[in-house]
Amino acid sequence: MRKFKCSICGFIFEEAAGLPEKGISPGTKWEDISAGFVCPWCGASKTAFVEVSENVAATVPAIQQEGPVEQVGEFTVGELSALFSNLAKGCEKQHLPEEMGLFLQISDYYRSTMHAASIAKPAPENTYAAESQAAMKDDGPPAASLHDYGFHAVSELLREDLSDGFAKANRASAAERDRGALRALVWSEKVSRMAGSHLDRYAREGDAILENTKVYVCDICGFVYLGNDLPEVCPVCKVPNYKMTQIGRR
Amino acid sequence: MPAVRNIRLCTKDCMCLYVCPSGATDTENSVIDVEKCIKGCRACVDACPSGAISLLPDAYPPQQPKKETVTDALRLLARSKAAQEKMTADIMESGPSSVTRQFAEAMSKSNRLMAEDLLRESGYMLPQSEEVRGLLESLTKSPPEGFPTDAAEKLLILLGKTT
Numbered sequence: 209m210r211k212f213k214c215s216i217c218g219f220i221f222e223e224a225a226g227l228p229e230k231g232i233s234p235g236t237k238w239e240d241i242s243a244g245f246v247c248p249w250c251g252a253s254k255t256a257f258v259e260v261s262e263n264v265a266a267t268v269p270a271i272q273q274e275g276p277v278e279q280v281g282e283f284t285v286g287e288l289s290a291l292f293s294n295l296a297k298g299c300e301k302q303h304l305p306e307e308m309g310l311f312l313q314i315s316d317y318y319r320s321t322m323h324a325a326s327i328a329k330p331a332p333e334n335t336y337a338a339e340s341q342a343a344m345k346d347d348g349p350p351a352a353s354l355h356d357y358g359f360h361a362v363s364e365l366l367r368e369d370l371s372d373g374f375a376k377a378n379r380a381s382a383a384e385r386d387r388g389a390l391r392a393l394v395w396s397e398k399v400s401r402m403a404g405s406h407l408d409r410y411a412r413e414g415d416a417i418l419e420n421t422k423v424y425v426c427d428i429c430g431f432v433y434l435g436n437d438l439p440e441v442c443p444v445c446k447v448p449n450y451k452m453t454q455i456g457r458r
Numbered sequence: 459m460p461a462v463r464n465i466r467l468c469t470k471d472c473m474c475l476y477v478c479p480s481g482a483t484d485t486e487n488s489v490i491d492v493e494k495c496i497k498g499c500r501a502c503v504d505a506c507p508s509g510a511i512s513l514l515p516d517a518y519p520p521q522q523p524k525k526e527t528v529t530d531a532l533r534l535l536a537r538s539k540a541a542q543e544k545m546t547a548d549i550m551e552s553g554p555s556s557v558t559r560q561f562a563e564a565m566s567k568s569n570r571l572m573a574e575d576l577l578r579e580s581g582y583m584l585p586q587s588e589e590v591r592g593l594l595e596s597l598t599k600s601p602p603e604g605f606p607t608d609a610a611e612k613l614l615i616l617l618g619k620t621t
């Protein structure tokens with residue numbers, strides 16, 4: 209009997225034990241569980257699970273030849289807005305309300321600059337729908353998205369983070385033993401993977417994925433939880449769930 | 459080193475009211491009165507059964523040094539998250555239904571939080587740090603149009619007091 213671990217939150221599914229409360233009886237094979245299975249803790253899809261191997265094989269990290277590091281250059285307005293809103297939070301923790309307000313003022317300045325830039329450009333067209341319908345004709349998935357509204361472009365960026373950005377940052381941080389950086393990367397990579405799976409579902413099913421479902425965002429790590437039974441603690445950063453804020457409909 | 463109370467942890471057992479020699483803990487809004495608090499006394503911190511009170515430090519040590527290879531990689535990710543925040547914020551405005559906008563809002567907020575965390579780990583964690591001062595100073599020297607220079611200058615003065 210095998211075990212499978214949720215790569216987002218660490219929940220372990222054991223074939224031997226099953227998950228009777230979800231109607232999966234003990235001894236059920238992983239292959240026989242429906243593709244619609246989701247992690248009971250965090251809601252991640254079945255594909256987010258990886259088999260846990262019993263014999264702990266010594267994992268020798270492959271030595272990667274780093275290409276030239278991309279030039280980072282100046283801060284973007286988006287970066288500055290986030291940098292300053294985070295400093296405002298730092299002041300809040302230090303009980304410095306006046307300083308907090310001033311950092312927020314700077315953060316908001318950059319936020320409005322960023323926003324002004326985006327209002328000028330026309331609303332995104334539903335290009336993804338057309339593209340993926342074309343793809344559908346060839347060979348099935350990815351499913352056509354009639355629900356783009358600009359989300360497809362977000363998915364593309366996210367895919368780059370997941371295929372490239374996190375790997376590079378993890379290697380650089382591990383090489384310097386920067387455990388603070390590694391901590392931030394562990395959280396944001398999990399949050400990103402989960403966001404990627406939400407975006408994929410949204411592209412297929414649109415607003416239906418949120419029918420009868422509440423939406424929460426963890427105030428600490430940004431984990432997006434879609435579901436009605438909030439777990440006790442955030443599946444990613446483990447903060448108590450009163451720090452997970454519900455997003456309403458407007 | 460004034461005492462501060464975390465209202466969320468406070469179970470209102472009121473030990474701090476009995477032990478405080480200055481009456482600083484007894485206030486109508488549950489916030490310990492900084493003016494009254496005898497700095498460094500810590501009687502309430504030790505007496506609180508809920509671990510709800512702590513003493514704020516007077517000064518902070520320098521931040522941990524960061525390597526450029528790390529901060530560059532973190533910043534590139536933060537930049538991507540900030541871009542995704544903006545893109546989803548646009549959908550939050552233009553989305554066709556309240557559900558679409560709700561989903562976009564959650565994504566936007568999530569991206570902001572990730573960007574914040576990645577930037578904080580790329581050398582901008584402590585508000586009083588050299589790094590933050592340096593950034594504020596460079597912004598006040600050559601401010602972009604409409605930049606709230608007053609706020610940045612005020613911060614430089616205020617943060618100087620707690621370094």
Ligand code: SF4
Pocket residue numbers: 463467468469470471472473474475505506507508509510511
């Ligand atoms: S002693 Fe602690 S728990 Fe009791 S009232 Fe004071 S802060 Fe609250």
Ligand code: SF4
Pocket residue numbers: 460461477478479480481482483490494495496497498499500501502503
């Ligand atoms: S540190 Fe001392 S003076 Fe200050 S609030 Fe606590 S008991 Fe009162």
Ligand SMILES: [Zn+2]
Pocket residue numbers: 214215216217218219247248249250251252443
């Ligand atoms: Zn999970």
Ligand SMILES: [Zn+2]
Pocket residue numbers: 426427428429430431442443444445446447
């Ligand atoms: Zn979290």
